[in-house]
Amino acid sequence: MDWQALLLTIRLSxxxxxxxxxxxxxxxxxxxxSPWRWKFLAEAAVGLPIVxxxxxxxxxxxxxxxxxxPLGHLWQSITGHTLAFTFQGLVIGSIIYSxxxxxxxxxxxxxAVDSRLIAASAxxxxxxxxxxxxxxxxxxxxxxxxxMALSFAHTMGEFGVVLMVGGNIPGVTRTVSIExxxxxxxxxxxxxxITALVxxxxxxxxxxxxYALNRRVFAAWLWK
Amino acid sequence: xxxxxxDFAPNRAIESxxxxxxxxxxxxxxxxxDAADPANEDSFELDIAAELSPGITIIFGxxxxxxxxxxxxxAGLLRPxxxxxxxxNRLLFDHALKVEVHVHQRGIGYVFxxxxxxxxxxxxxxxxxxxxxxxLALREQKSRxxxxxxxxxxxxDRKPNQISGGERQRVALARSLVTDPCLLLLDEPLAAxxxxxxxxxxxxxxxxxxxxxxxxxxxxxxxxxxLALGNRVLMLEAGKIIAQGQPxxxx
Numbered sequence: 001m002d003w004q005a006l007l008l009t010i011r012l013s014x015x016x017x018x019x020x021x022x023x024x025x026x027x028x029x030x031x032x033x034s035p036w037r038w039k040f041l042a043e044a045a046v047g048l049p050i051v052x053x054x055x056x057x058x059x060x061x062x063x064x065x066x067x068x069x070p071l072g073h074l075w076q077s078i079t080g081h082t083l084a085f086t087f088q089g090l091v092i093g094s095i096i097y098s099x100x101x102x103x104x105x106x107x108x109x110x111x112a113v114d115s116r117l118i119a120a121s122a123x124x125x126x127x128x129x130x131x132x133x134x135x136x137x138x139x140x141x142x143x144x145x146x147x148m149a150l151s152f153a154h155t156m157g158e159f160g161v162v163l164m165v166g167g168n169i170p171g172v173t174r175t176v177s178i179e180x181x182x183x184x185x186x187x188x189x190x191x192x193x194i195t196a197l198v199x200x201x202x203x204x205x206x207x208x209x210x211y212a213l214n215r216r217v218f219a220a221w222l223w224k
Numbered sequence: 225x226x227x228x229x230x231d232f233a234p235n236r237a238i239e240s241x242x243x244x245x246x247x248x249x250x251x252x253x254x255x256x257x258d259a260a261d262p263a264n265e266d267s268f269e270l271d272i273a274a275e276l277s278p279g280i281t282i283i284f285g286x287x288x289x290x291x292x293x294x295x296x297x298x299a300g301l302l303r304p305x306x307x308x309x310x311x312x313n314r315l316l317f318d319h320a321l322k323v324e325v326h327v328h329q330r331g332i333g334y335v336f337x338x339x340x341x342x343x344x345x346x347x348x349x350x351x352x353x354x355x356x357x358x359x360l361a362l363r364e365q366k367s368r369x370x371x372x373x374x375x376x377x378x379x380x381d382r383k384p385n386q387i388s389g390g391e392r393q394r395v396a397l398a399r400s401l402v403t404d405p406c407l408l409l410l411d412e413p414l415a416a417x418x419x420x421x422x423x424x425x426x427x428x429x430x431x432x433x434x435x436x437x438x439x440x441x442x443x444x445x446x447x448x449x450x451l452a453l454g455n456r457v458l459m460l461e462a463g464k465i466i467a468q469g470q471p472x473x474x475x
Contacts, residue, residue, distance in 0.1 A: 116338055122328045123301075124328075125328050
């Protein structure tokens with residue numbers, strides 16, 4: 001078992017889930033409440049990583065992170081090194097790759113908040129921001145936790161994007177899923193099976209949490 | 225009907241809603257809804273002009289007459305196509321002058337048909353939701369007064385799903401009234417309650433209204449409530465006022 005790879009994967013997933021939480025809240029809010037008629041295009045763009053082959057996404061990311069792109073160029077002029085094949089590059093790639101797994105549960109749970117409660121909050125003098133913070137967010141807790149768990153699990157399981165954007169550098173960009181691939185390539189099946197089992201266990205636990213939150217009985221503790 | 229229009233200072237904000245407490249509600253509202261499927265259903269137009277003085281005014285009419293739409297326009301939840309809405313000298317909406325005060329700044333109490341109590345907050349938190357900006361002492365004093373006058377002091381720590389229908393009704397009323405609204409909108413607030421529960425709540429509301437002279441618009445489709453409650457009734461049908469005056473005469 002490559003503990004270094006596991007720790008790296010957990011660090012990556014936790015960081016990505018935390019950043020996704022912050023950026024997905026306004027995106028999901030906008031998707032839920034904006035009256036803009038073309039917003040379905042934005043929704044489709046956010047959802048792209050679900051259907052796009054990871055290699056395609058990874059390819060575009062690699063170009064976007066490269067030194068010839070504005071982002072890659074800016075990064076290099078500030079930090080002195082490139083974004084591609086670094087942990088930071090992996091974080092950016094994973095954020096985009098897992099974006100729909102945070103935004104969609106968030107948006108679904110915002111949309112499920114009774115619009116009368118939002119109207120009531122406004123008639124009681126609360127601004128939109130206060131209504132969001134005190135009514136919409138607390139009532140969306142199960143969806144928020146589900147979105148966090150899903151984006152964490154999805155980041156843990158990514159392979160194609162990591163390989164394209166991060167490469168396979170031990171301790172820097174070598175995640176658990178790549179380690180499994182390496183071990184299989186090396187016909188090292190017993191090591192691969194242990195790593196695979198750990199990944200399976202973590203993923204199953206996280207998905208169990210997500211589905212448990214869809215049942216009121218288990219969601220109830222979040223309300224307290 | 226003829227509507228007497230007075231001159232208003234455009235959107236002169238007043239210090240507190242209490243200042244407007246004895247003021248007239250002046251309404252001119254037009255709002256058109258085009259049917260999504262023209263072949264299937266007619267489009268609907270709300271066209272209302274009225275001046276309402278403090279006290280309870282019943283808005284009576286069959287479902288689909290535009291009663292809730294009227295309330296939503298007044299509260300600012302819907303934007304009228306044209307017209308103006310003012311309380312005393314405070315202008316809330318004027319299509320021609322492009323004035324539109326945002327919902328959360330109108331100071332209008334609204335009790336929804338389904339009450340819309342916040343399910344995750346205790347009764348106490350629900351009631352204090354609209355007076356958060358006041359200092360603690362004032363906030364406690366106000367909420368205690370309203371809790372006493374609506375006899376719900378014993379429910380403070382309960383959640384909305386842990387109290388009875390009548391109690392929920394009282395909490396919803398108290399939550400709106402504690403903010404000292406300049407106008408109160410009630411959308412079939414007592415429809416789900418039995419007779420005795422209904423009349424004690426109405427009595428408490430009357431006592432409160434005697435001390436706080438604001439206009440109250442009370443929407444209902446029940447004749448019985450019209451006769452029991454109002455000194456004044458506006459009868460709505462298909463978006464228009466078809467009759468108004470004393471309940472006994474109108475009905």
